[in-house]
Amino acid sequence: MPKTHNTNEAKAFIACPGDHYIWSAYTDEESAAADLPAILADQPGKAYEVMTDWDAFTSAAQAKFMTPAQEITEADFWEALECLPPMQWHTAEGVERFCISEFTFGNITNQYAKKGGRYIAKAVRFNDRATYITAADFAALPAQVDA
Numbered sequence: 001m002p003k004t005h006n007t008n009e010a011k012a013f014i015a016c017p018g019d020h021y022i023w024s025a026y027t028d029e030e031s032a033a034a035d036l037p038a039i040l041a042d043q044p045g046k047a048y049e050v051m052t053d054w055d056a057f058t059s060a061a062q063a064k065f066m067t068p069a070q071e072i073t074e075a076d077f078w079e080a081l082e083c084l085p086p087m088q089w090h091t092a093e094g095v096e097r098f099c100i101s102e103f104t105f106g107n108i109t110n111q112y113a114k115k116g117g118r119y120i121a122k123a124v125r126f127n128d129r130a131t132y133i134t135a136a137d138f139a140a141l142p143a144q145v146d147a
Helices: 029-042 054-065 074-083 135-139
Strands: 012-015 022-026 049-051 070-072 086-092 095-105 108-115 118-125
Touching (some): 012 054, 022 029, 029 049, 074 108, 118 135
Antiparallel strands (some): 086 095, 108 118
16 A cells, blocks of 8 residues: 655545544555555544545644643743743743743644743644733633632
8 A cells, every 4th residue: 555654745644533643644545545444443442534634634633732721830830941941932911921842743832921920831833923821811810819
């Protein structure tokens, strides 16, 4: 069966929709369809299928890794800042933020931010500033309860 390791030349691939990994890539859809029954038999319970739309596959896989903003501790913030060199470390709208220099999938990485003594982390698309943490993310946090 004509398989390939080059996704630029792949015309079809076998994967589970929404997952981030590909079982095999093929230069033609017919070869992928011919291999699918054996893969399904070898991997019971998996929803593998022949896919031909690379952009749809990667969009669905990336969506799996996008997480909403969640409050973290100051220690979590500093641990992330000190474990790998930060990317895009800057302050905007009174929010100090940086991206960790390790990617989860494609252009998705974790961003960490602090504002007014509170800390947030969330997954962002590194090349899409519209996904970055903003002052609005901090405003959406529940009010702090003083102990």
